[in-house]
Amino acid sequence: MAARNTPLSPHLQIYRMPVAALLSITHRTTGVFLTLGTVVLVYWLVAVALGPEAYAGLQETLGSWVGIIALFLWSFALFFHLCNGIRHLFWDAGYGFEMKTVDASGLAALVATAILTAITWLLAFMYSGAQA
Amino acid sequence: MNLPRLEIRGLPVYKIINIGGLYGRLRALRTKSPALHHWWWQRITAVVLVPLSLWFAASLITMVGAGHAAAAAWVGSPGVALLLVVFILALCYHAYLGVEAVMDDYVHIDWVKAKGLLAVQVVLGLLAVIGVLAVLWVLVGLA
Numbered sequence: 343m344a345a346r347n348t349p350l351s352p353h354l355q356i357y358r359m360p361v362a363a364l365l366s367i368t369h370r371t372t373g374v375f376l377t378l379g380t381v382v383l384v385y386w387l388v389a390v391a392l393g394p395e396a397y398a399g400l401q402e403t404l405g406s407w408v409g410i411i412a413l414f415l416w417s418f419a420l421f422f423h424l425c426n427g428i429r430h431l432f433w434d435a436g437y438g439f440e441m442k443t444v445d446a447s448g449l450a451a452l453v454a455t456a457i458l459t460a461i462t463w464l465l466a467f468m469y470s471g472a473q474a
Numbered sequence: 475m476n477l478p479r480l481e482i483r484g485l486p487v488y489k490i491i492n493i494g495g496l497y498g499r500l501r502a503l504r505t506k507s508p509a510l511h512h513w514w515w516q517r518i519t520a521v522v523l524v525p526l527s528l529w530f531a532a533s534l535i536t537m538v539g540a541g542h543a544a545a546a547a548w549v550g551s552p553g554v555a556l557l558l559v560v561f562i563l564a565l566c567y568h569a570y571l572g573v574e575a576v577m578d579d580y581v582h583i584d585w586v587k588a589k590g591l592l593a594v595q596v597v598l599g600l601l602a603v604i605g606v607l608a609v610l611w612v613l614v615g616l617a
Contacts, residue, residue, distance in 0.1 A: 370576055377569040377598075384562070384601045387608040390545045391616070397542035420527060427520055434517060462535060469538040 365448050369426045372419035379416045414463065421458040425451040512571055519568035526561040546612055555613040559606050566602035570594060 382404075389400040403409050429447050432438045438447055533554075537544050548554055573594050581587040 370572075373569075373572045374576060377573055380565060380569055380598070380601055383565075384605040384608070387549065387558070387562075387605050387612075390542065390549050391608040391611040394542040397545060401541075417531070420531065424524060424527060428524065431517065431520060462531065465535045466538050469535060471539070 361448050362444050365426055365451065369423060369430070372423040375419045376416065376423055379419070382412075382416075414459075417462050418455065418459050421462075422451070422455045425454045425458075512574070516568065516571040516575075519564040519571070522560065522564045523568055526557060526564065529557070530561055549609060549612040550615065552613065555609050558609045562602055562605040562609070566598045566605075570598045573598075 386400060389396040404413060426448075429438070429451055432447070438444065533548065537548065549558065574591060577587055577590055577594075581590060
């Protein structure tokens with residue numbers, strides 16, 4: 343049988359997504375997820391305005407396991423979107439388009455995200471211990 | 475090699491990209507096209523949000539174990555309140571522009587896209603108004 347000459351789209355189960363593509367879709371996913379987070383952010387401000395009772399209620403919710411996991415995911419999403427967003431700003435200015443640079447800056451964004459998230463939660467647990 | 479000749483406002487795209495001062499060129503174009511206007515505001519709000527979101531996250535961390543009094547004192551100080559208002563407005567507008575771009579790419583039924591965008595606009599607009607009002611409420615000492 344003669345080899346078929348038709349173009350094929352990447353086979354999703356064996357196709358290894360380039361890092362750049364993976365980071366790109368993650369940028370959008372974290373962006374949408376962070377948009378959901380604005381609701382909690384605004385409710386935090388509303389709780390401060392409403393007074394001690396509402397604020398304590400929100401603290402209890404956010405301090406539960408579900409709350410902490412959600413906050414953890416939001417902090418990760420924030421730092422990723424921020425670090426990767428800086429890459430986008432450089433691209434918009436016309437810098438960093440070489441494939442090597444794209445991979446290196448992507449890796450740098452991931453490392454920075456991990457460090458910022460780790461520092462955030464280290465400090466958060468230190469503060470919760472100090473003031474509990 | 476024959477490249478398709480894409481143009482924005484009569485300028486071939488490869489020329490825009492090859493010229494270093496992309497931002498300057500886009501600034502000249504931005505008032506002429508709604509798409510560029512959105513593109514431009516997405517970047518402006520992004521640049522504003524970089525320091526403000528780091529500042530907000532860092533401030534929240536220091537209030538982790540503290541109660542309402544500490545939070546109210548923080549939100550109610552004039553400098554913080556001003557920055558929070560800028561933060562909320564930039565955040566909600568940036569979020570709207572982002573969701574709009576995502577929906578443009580993935581929602582292909584016109585009425586769903588139109589209704590969806592309107593819904594996102596209303597929700598994020600309300601969130602912005604409520605957030606700003608809450609900050610002002612604390613600022614004038616009503617909390």
